[in-house]
Amino acid sequence: MQNGKFKIHLLPNDITFLCRENETILDAALRAGIELPHGCTKGGCGVCKIKVKGKVEFGRVSKIMLTDEEKENGFCLSCRAIPLEDIQISLIDGSPVKVIRYDEFYSFLFKTRTNL
């Protein structure tokens, strides 16, 4: 935890970014210019499923797209999951995530991104 914000560590990129209180993993990532894959952003399509280590609130999601078993085995839908502690995430296939303009100067460009 840093200034009341949880840290999200992204592998294998090895990037850490901060998540605000009650902010979803996806929102925090996009705000930081980290292009986590996503679709409907409402927990219905399952496209944003990722691996997660650490406690999260899973949010309202389709049970077909995220089963109870998957919840227990370290998966979540990033569009709905809210970190409850510092966490570690990675894509299911372990590939690196596309990062655009990951620096302080450009990050303000993404703060107004609200079509989620």
Place this chain on the structure above:
Amino acid sequence: MPFRISRLGYVEVRVLDLDDALDFYTNVLGLQLAERAGKKAYLKTWDEQLAYSVILTESDSAGMVRAAWRTVDPEDVEYFEKKLRQYEVQYQVIPEDYKRGKAISFKTPSGHNFEIFYEIEIPGNMLPKESPDPWPRDLKFDAINPPKIDHTLITAPDPTKMIRFCEEVLEFRATEYVVNSEGQPIAAWLYQARQQPHDLAIVPGREAGMHHFAFHISSAQDIFRAADIMVMNDVKIDWGPGRHGITRGSGIYFFDPFGNRIETFGGYTAYLFDPGAKPITWTEETMGKGVFYYERKLVETFLTVYT
């Protein structure tokens, strides 16, 4: 051959929370609530005559429960019963449902539940039958308020087989196809008596998947107004306002609060029905422009994101 199906009668869609769903479907989309009964709610657009066109059902996942097709004449239901028997398709007779009479219910080769019915209560639209004005005064002024349900696009693991089934058994006719290198249709836009570009469309994808269902919105002004309302309400827009090459329609793809994709669709230029005219074909190479005309390529979510 006469048309025996008039239009898409209703779709039943799963939602994760019925209260939130009703807030979105009535206050943002602007559908009229016919009745809420337990874990289901029945809704219609302001200009539809039939009792309802959308059923929302609370569930633990999103997606489509069933799509129902209304016949032109009462005896057409028996006609399709015979047809299903002839093609050895298992079906059930459902004697009645909410404000609806007999329906036949069956699973398509794509795994979707389809119904065919005629009898349904017809309370009329929100206008008087005698000397009506063109639109009702008491619609919510800041809701989208589409006048009617338009079509649904569903996904099929073997789209060629599903397209053939819809054409041969259900007597849909094609306006447009996407064909693969062997000349087989892998996507189709199919219509019935309404004679609009499509009542049903099929693309490759998961069994029983719902890509979207659509409401008709025709003028450019109304399309942009709808987009404004989506942004005003933080609705996630998937694509658009834009133009489809296929159907020439203008649309917006957006998501309900549970990830079901909805489209406002219309604005196509005089899609003229001429019996005997050949369907249009697109290739896998030109499909991108066919689906998203201005972008000229499929946006990533088109073939991967659906419920």
